[in-house]
Amino acid sequence: MAYNNKTALIKWIAILTMTIDHIGYYLFPSLLFLRVVGRIAFPCFLYTTVKGVRETRDFRKYLLRLVLTGVISMPITAQTGNVFNILFTLALFALSIKDYRFILPAIFLAQFTEYGLYGFLMGWTIYVLAEKQVGAGIVLFLLVNALQFPSLQGFAALAFIPLLLPVTFPVRPLPKWAGYAYYPIHQVVLIFIARLM
Template structure:
């Protein structure tokens, strides 16, 4: 059975103001990375960073539905995943990079998730299953959660209320998943909440349409990721932290 070309897919009823969303995600990511590198004792930096990944995953889902050439889209994402990897190691593991080089940067997670979603769209179920298993067992950030999130955004693309509800439900187990000994968990009245619960806040910019009119060159978002990692790594080396 033939599948529709991506350009013929129904358009989304969620937020299409993706350049604005990407700027929110970048700000969240930078706060997270600065906290990881320089202020690990302050969990609020990491909490603020939980907004970034779901927004990036959503924007890639939009990209899948609107792109005219999914292969070029995937190749571009893969190229920047490879380019960014040494900068990622430099930023977060500058002193023990030999042991940490297989810790994959977020571009790899997004690439695998997008390719798996493309498998769903084209009914290549074997591809979806293979990549889901790969993301589950290889050392990717967020494991297979990226695939699940993109699947939620994809399947609920024309039902924003349902999408928001499913998205919130996806993160609700975090309310019972915290550990008191985890410095990043939220402690309330002797109960620990897993810090990933803050990702719920991404539902607002994702499912509530905005119309800022902000336009940013697409290459800025790709280039910013390795550039900010290089800056963090250089600062850590200079400051010896």
């Protein structure tokens, strides 16, 4: 799957902001700004999922990677109360945009995953943005996030800045499996460090 420069950059931003978020969660829970920065990650992962579904040569393998990483990560994310973690949310979203017949089942199942129905609706606003319907996407994006204020998740609205900016420079993409492997591994490392502190 050949990512373009923007998709590659958005994925790097997603990984970086997710890491900052988890550093805040596991190591420095009193530093709220780390969690605020971390709200940018989820919309960015949704964007790369839209592009991934559109550009993958084998959707079944793409979906399997999401689900398999989610299953492997379950013992880790269960410690935070999110048994069915973000990977399951992304998998349901990917399935729903690949085949619209799965939208209603995905909406139902999304309620049991991390980010729940909000995450699923957010996915569809990102889908509208990614499909070049920028005006409608921005409106939906801001409306969905407005429902989350004054909770921390409302700061996900900050993600529309990198999502809308053009990328005119080359960006080296992550290797295909690197992002998937990084998700459980970096959390294991942070949990280990937290227990030493």
